[in-house]
Amino acid sequence: MKFETFVALRYLFALRKQSFISVISLFAVCGVALGVGALIVVIGVMNGFSTDLRDKILGVNAHVLVTSIRGGITDYERLAREAAEVPGVTGVTPFVYSEVMLSSRNGVKGVVLRGIDPESSKTVLSLSRDMVNGSILDLDNEEGKPGIIIGSELAKRLGLARGSEVNLLSPSGRSGAAGFTPKVRRFRVAGVFRTGMYEYDSSLGYVTIPAARKLLGFKGDIVSGLEISVNDVYNVDQISKNLRDRIGTFTVYVRNWQEMNANLFAALELEKSAMFIILAMIVLVGSFSIVTTLVMLVMQKTKDIAIFMSLGADESRIRRIFMLQGTFIGLVGTVAGYMIGIPVSLLLKKYQFIKLPSNVYPVDYLPVRLEALDLTVIGLAAFLLCFLATIYPARRAAALNPSDALRYE
Template identity: 60%
Template sequence: MGFERFIAVRYLLARRKQTFISVISLISVLGVGLGVAALIVVLGVMNGFSNELRDKILGVNAHVIVGATSGGFADYEQTAETVRRVQGVTGVMPFIYSEVMCSTPHGVKGAALRGIDPERAPEVLNLGEQMVQGSLQALTEPGEYPGIILGQDLADRLGVFSGRTINLLSPSGQSSAAGFSPKIKIFRVVGVFESGMYEYDSSLAYVGLPAARDLLGFGGELVTGLEVRLADVYQAPQIGEAVLERLDPSRFYVRNWMEMNESFFSALKLEKTAMSVILVMIVLVGSFSIITTLIMLVMEKTKDIAILISMGAQAHNIRNIFMLQGTIIGFVGTGLGYALGLGVCFLLDRYQFIRLPGDVYYLDHLPVQLEWLDMGLIGVAALGLCFLATLYPARQASRLEPAEALRYE
């Protein structure tokens, strides 16, 4: 295939009278390159967005939640030990959940209150790694007022920081001679966390289990449920079923993080698929440019093709010349696209120069994560489309009759 490759390269780098064809070849290369680069960047951002959100969601929430059908249960130690014996479970923590109203002289804001065990929390949550003020263990320190940990945006909204006090109003209230009245309790801010997700940082507050029971009026050792952490987050459905098999289904229910966020991650997957289809069209446009280039080249090189056939070149030799030319355009364009796309992804990941408003999006920057499978599929798709684009022009060139081509020369 030596002379075929030589002629294909010479035609591709044609000069003088074929300058216009060379320009179209360059446009074809750029079209394929831009399409590949756009695919790499968009899929990298979509993967990074999905994985970053998953990590942030699982940093604040458990992989599996065991709850009581009656609203709460007191024998949580025995239940936690049963759950802990299930293969794949790495941590179990009791929790209390309720919605409260937070108030300070600077403002009022509703919040989701979670009562946790600070000793067991590191087994289940990444809260300790997200602290920007104070510490998780400060919830257990004795003081005039029980401790509370707030999200960064919630603390900013209320104008408080570590050491300041805050009033919590419980919706459950308390009954008195005058009738029903809300219960208000003072807490001392002992820490502030920042998960990176505005939804959590603006609405979550953590207190110890005893303080949560006192505020909400829970008697005895009552808790809302158990938070469970797994060794493999993608085994949550199977392990959740195994946990439920060991418990009484009439008393308990089990939910995993996939169920609780199914619609959200399904929407992300659909967006990724839609964007991929749209961007493949860009590569398809580049491949059509290759067809145009080769057809014009066949028309321009009719005499050359006839002379080659007259000198003994076979039909498959002529076909290979033009297929090689289109394939070279595809390889060069795909390589250029990889270089451009990977370069943009590196800059986005390294410098994070595109910032997002945290109160609108879940993240404050564009995360990037490249997956080898996506990179391979992009390359195969681009080269496949470029190769298919060479078939028709190459076939037409190989069917050229020398006598007809040289009749009017």
């Protein structure tokens, strides 16, 4: 063991004899540990919130949308075949989009209506995995009246269940002598889905594309656009560029999920950075306690420092003794912070005992996601702050004059 390490550890374990300094050291360790633990939990929650929100958005919406400035696409089958041949594309499905009024005996609610193809939508949307009652294949199996799949919050609000009948009022209608008459068609609830996002679960409904065309008064074989899924959501910019080169025209344009939700995820990233800076202040407070501990220790060990210098220890060795001691305190605090933050995060993730109001937040529980990069950055940042806190006391110790120190002892 090196001389500097031996002396630093000896001083560290001897702190229990100096009660006042040992208390300050304990506060330093606790400050660093609480800061690191809080950072791990909060950054884990921010990661979980961002990832969960992204997954829910990309489950209901596609990774890439192909739409037309003319309001509809007629040759969508050709475009779908060409899009499926682009590297990175895993699924393509047509859709029809509109807003209608849904009415039942228990009330009326505005609904975003989406016409889908039950077969091809399985490769693009998460609807089949989000079903809590029924199946998307039941949209085609309903006899007599066409089927509709609605969100769980919408079903709860209007008292609907599988088999219930509802009316859909389309904005397209006819003008007559009595004025404008909206088109009304009766549907049977074929299933209920739940995504966990109140916005979707309370205002979204799915029907088949032919049923949507008939309700909305579309003439001919036309859809609102194509929904496309990709194998790498973070490489969606390059895949979108390839799609634009392949199928993009002056009437058909391509947008991806990052472009459509740029402001939302930029705000989440900004919040994560702000929380990291704010909570790092707790670690900074702990590092100030390390400065106090080392300064008081230097004042108490003046004679020892003078003797070491008289025996031949140079300034760099004296400096390393106190830097190592402060670093050990920071290391213990950082490890203790990991031992606090990681178990708390795992408990939050497993048991989800903190519930959120679903009508206020986009998720109804507190999601947690721990990433190795974030854990590494948190540990390195805490360790760096503790190391920087040792520089001033160590330099003060190395600057002592041995003769002056021994003269006043």
